[in-house]
Each structure stands twice: as structure tokens, then as C-alpha cells.
Amino acid sequence: MHKEQDLSLLHITAQYVAEVQAGRQPRLSDYLARYPRYADAIADFVAYYHAVEEAVPSMDAIGTMTTLLTTATGQRLLPSQLAAELDLTIDVILLLEQRAIAPATIPHILCEQMATLLQQPSTVVQEYLGSLDQRQSGSAVQKRKQQMKIAEEGADYPASSVVDKPSFRAIVETSLQLSAEQRSRWCAMLDAEGI
Amino acid sequence: MDMGVVERRTALAEMYSTLPPYASAAFWCAVEDPTLPLEILVKILRAAITSGDEQGRRRILEWIILRTQAMNLLWAQRVLQMLSLQVDERSVLARDLCADLHECMMRALTDSERLFWEENFLHCLYFERKHVYRSFLMREGLWYKPSASRGMRIPRALVASLDCLLQPPNHDHLPLEIEDEGVQGMFLSVERSDLLQTVLCLPDKFKAVILLIFWEGRSEKETAQILSVSDRTVRNRLQGALAVLRSVLSSDNEGYFDA
Numbered sequence: 001m002h003k004e005q006d007l008s009l010l011h012i013t014a015q016y017v018a019e020v021q022a023g024r025q026p027r028l029s030d031y032l033a034r035y036p037r038y039a040d041a042i043a044d045f046v047a048y049y050h051a052v053e054e055a056v057p058s059m060d061a062i063g064t065m066t067t068l069l070t071t072a073t074g075q076r077l078l079p080s081q082l083a084a085e086l087d088l089t090i091d092v093i094l095l096l097e098q099r100a101i102a103p104a105t106i107p108h109i110l111c112e113q114m115a116t117l118l119q120q121p122s123t124v125v126q127e128y129l130g131s132l133d134q135r136q137s138g139s140a141v142q143k144r145k146q147q148m149k150i151a152e153e154g155a156d157y158p159a160s161s162v163v164d165k166p167s168f169r170a171i172v173e174t175s176l177q178l179s180a181e182q183r184s185r186w187c188a189m190l191d192a193e194g195i
Numbered sequence: 196m197d198m199g200v201v202e203r204r205t206a207l208a209e210m211y212s213t214l215p216p217y218a219s220a221a222f223w224c225a226v227e228d229p230t231l232p233l234e235i236l237v238k239i240l241r242a243a244i245t246s247g248d249e250q251g252r253r254r255i256l257e258w259i260i261l262r263t264q265a266m267n268l269l270w271a272q273r274v275l276q277m278l279s280l281q282v283d284e285r286s287v288l289a290r291d292l293c294a295d296l297h298e299c300m301m302r303a304l305t306d307s308e309r310l311f312w313e314e315n316f317l318h319c320l321y322f323e324r325k326h327v328y329r330s331f332l333m334r335e336g337l338w339y340k341p342s343a344s345r346g347m348r349i350p351r352a353l354v355a356s357l358d359c360l361l362q363p364p365n366h367d368h369l370p371l372e373i374e375d376e377g378v379q380g381m382f383l384s385v386e387r388s389d390l391l392q393t394v395l396c397l398p399d400k401f402k403a404v405i406l407l408i409f410w411e412g413r414s415e416k417e418t419a420q421i422l423s424v425s426d427r428t429v430r431n432r433l434q435g436a437l438a439v440l441r442s443v444l445s446s447d448n449e450g451y452f453d454a
Contacts, residue, residue, distance in 0.1 A: 010311045014318040015197065028411055029421045032403055036423055043403035048325045051391035052277070056270045091264055100265035166272055174268070174290040
């Protein structure tokens with residue numbers, strides 16, 4: 001596609017997404033009728049957006065990076081130093097900071113070490129790591145996970161389900177920065193804790 | 196232009212202009228502030244590239260990747276959730292997906308001609324992820340796996356339409372629209388969320404027609420009007436989509452459709 005057309009398509013689809021995110025339920029037909037030149041590309045994006053992206057939490061929903069790193073800074077610990085002290089790497093620290101890891105899968109020993117380093121009660125650390133999960137739990141999520149039938153009206157339900165947060169083990173296994181030794185050490189700890 | 200877009204552009208421009216002098220300590224503090232919009236980071240990254248600051252380029256690029264990593268990982272998980280995979284396959288593929296995405300992101304972020312990244316980072320990321328998603332499925336031979344279960348109940352809209360035919364409101368002339376029952380039946384039997392995934396596997400020219408009819412509930416006639424094409428074209432595209440769907444469904448678990 002030509003660069004100018006590409007930019008136009010980005011503007012059009014961004015407008016569609018903005019409407020969806022504002023809760024306005026835009027009609028695809030309006031967009032297709034208004035921009036016939038881009039009909040195929042718009043339909044392609046809309047299908048992808050509702051099938052995949054709508055269920056992925058935005059950065060705001062994942063959590064803003066404040067508490068964990070701010071507390072560490074208060075203890076004169078840079079993020080890289082905190083990571084080194086915990087035998088982790090910065091990518092995992094940022095995921096912990098963003099509370100993007102399923103809290104039940106985080107090893108107890110890590111919470112304890114973190115609490116010691118940050119000079120906080122371990123319950124405070126555990127609460128911080130699990131707080132987003134509490135917000136997302138409950139019937140609202142279950143309702144969103146319900147499978148809907150095509151014959152029902154689209155306005156009544158979302159087309160996609162909510163994504164579960166990755167486990168600590170999955171993060172350790174997929175981290176691009178952790179060394180093989182660190183990975184095996186953490187896996188052994190997870191095994192020992194039966195997680 | 197939408198007022199929201201103009202306001203957003205102005206706010207970003209103002210934020211960019213108030214940044215401390217480039218490469219100063221205060222500048223790096225501002226850059227690594229997690230609340231700084233990613234659009235500003237892209238602009239700074241491109242300024243670093245223009246000025247030939249290789250170290251700065253790397254540092255900013257790394258920071259952008261780190262800031263988006265959690266979200267990208269959730270995206271990879273979402274993509275893999277839609278496929279029938281073994282548990283041990285998932286972690287490996289999640290890693291591959293993220294690696295592919297980060298490579299594409301780096302290419303896009305360092306391309307100064309891709310200006311929309313400086314205006315709406317997240318939306319550009321959607322497109323990049325869409326591209327990676329498709330390439331990934333093609334490469335892995337998983338372009339489509341018909342693992343979705345099909346609904347067994349009779350759709351409410353279909354029942355309602357039958358009632359409508361039996362009891363016309365005023366016994367006047369009843370406009371009879373003959374639609375392809377085979378196509379209707381197949382698409383109506385697919386779960387709504389699965390329909391979107393199925394649509395993703397269709398060639399682009401079929402997508403709009405299928406979405407309008409089966410996702411938005413439009414008739415063939417209305418669809419033809421919206422797309423400014425003839426009724427026959429709509430029917431042909433429906434038939435084409437059906438042929439694809441049939442081949443996908445009949446190819447069992449190893450279904451693969453090459454668009």
C-alpha cells in the first residue's frame with residue numbers, strides 16, 4: 001500500500017478504536033460506506049482488533065510503574081541493582097512492577113527477599129503484587145468469558161475474552177535476559193514450592 | 196480533523212518542547228520517567244538517530260521495549276490462547292512471537308518516515324502485531340486450526356426471521372429475499388468470537404461481506420449498498436468465503452489455509 005494511503009488507514013482505524021474504547025460501539029458499516037477505498041483493509045483490521053487486541057489489557061490497565069521501583073529508589077536501589085539482588089533481570093522486575101504476573105504463581109521466597117530488600121512487611125509486598133488480580137477477579141470477568149452466540153446482538157457482549165496473566169514460571173522460561181543458570185535456579189525454587 | 200486528535204498532537208508537541216536539554220542528566224531522568232508518553236520517546240529516539248548518538252539510540256530503544264514488554268507478552272499469550280497447542284509449545288512460541296514483534300518494532304521505530312508512531316504509538320503497535328500475528332501463523336503452518344466448537348442451538352435471529360415469514364405484519368406483498376442457506380448455516384453455527392478468528396483467515400476481499408452480514412446482521416442487499424457493489428458480487432463473495440470455510444473445516448485438525 002502507498003505510504004499516504006497507509007497513513008489514512010491508520011487515521012481511520014485509530015478513530016474506530018477510539019470510539020470502541022470510549023464505549024460508543026461504532027458501526028463497521030458506517031466506516032465501510034464512508035471509506036470505500038479502504039473497505040477491505042478496514043474489515044481486516046476490525047476483525048483482528050476484536051479477535052485479538054480487544055482482550056489484551058492496555059498499559060494503563062496492567063498498572064503504572066510506581067510503587068515497587070519507587071520504594072526501591074527510597075532504599076537507594078536502582079532497578080538494575082534490585083534485579084541483581086533478587087537474582088533476576090530488569091525485564092522480570094518490570095513485569096513485577098507492572099503486576100503483570102499471576103500473583104499465585106510468584107514464589108514465596110521472592111516475596112520474602114523483596115520485602116527484606118525494600119524494608120517492607122512481606123504482606124505489603126504480596127498485597128502489591130496481587131492487588132490488580134483482586135480487582136479483576138469476580139463475576140465481571142466470568143461474565144466476560146462467557147461464549148456468545150452469533151445470533152445475539154453484538155452490543156450486549158464483548159467478542160473476546162480476558163487474557164489471564166502469565167505465570168512466574170512462564171516469565172522465567174521466556175525471559176530473554178535471564179541466564180540459563182538463573183532460569184534453572186528459579187525453576188528449582190518453583191519446584192520446591194510446588195508452584 | 197477530530198478535535199481530540201488536534202488536542203493530543205498539541206499536548207505531545209508541548210511536552211516534547213519542554214524536555215530538558217538533550218543528553219543532560221535531567222533529560223535522561225525525564226526519558227526514563229514511566230509516565231512519559233511513548234510517542235515522545237519515539238520522537239526522541241529519532242532525534243538521537245539523526246544526531247548520530249548511537250548510545251542514546253540504544254538506551255531509548257531498550258527503554259521502549261521494556262515499557263511495552265508486559266503488554267506484548269500478554270498479546271503473545273492471547274494469540275497463542277486462540278490456537279490448539281501443547282503447554283510446552285506455548286512458552287517457546289510466546290518467546291518467538293515476542294522476539295519477532297520486537298524486531299519489527301525496532302525497524303518501525305527507527306524509520307523516521309513512519310510518522311504515526313509519534314502520534315499514536317499504541318495504534319501503530321496494533322498494526323505491527325497484526326503483521327507479526329499473520330506472519331507467525333503462516334510460518335508455523337497454523338494459519339487456521341479448526342479447534343473451535345460449534346454452537347448447537349438454533350440462533351434466535353433465525354427463529355425470529357422464520358416467524359416473520361409466517362406472519363407478515365399486514366398481509367401485503369412480502370419481500371422474499373432468497374439468501375444462500377448453506378453459507379448462512381455454516382457461518383451462523385460458528386460462535387461469535389470464533390467468527391472473527393475465522394474471518395481473519397479469509398482473503399481480504401471476503402472479510403467485509405462476512406462481517407457485515409454475520410457480525411453486524413446486515414442483509415445481502417444492505418451489504419451491497421454499503422460496499423457499493425452488486426447483489427451478485429455479494430453472493431459471489433459469500434460463496435467464495437463458504438468454499439474457503441468448507442476447505443478449512445474439512446481439512447480437520449491440521450487445517451491450513453494459504454491466502
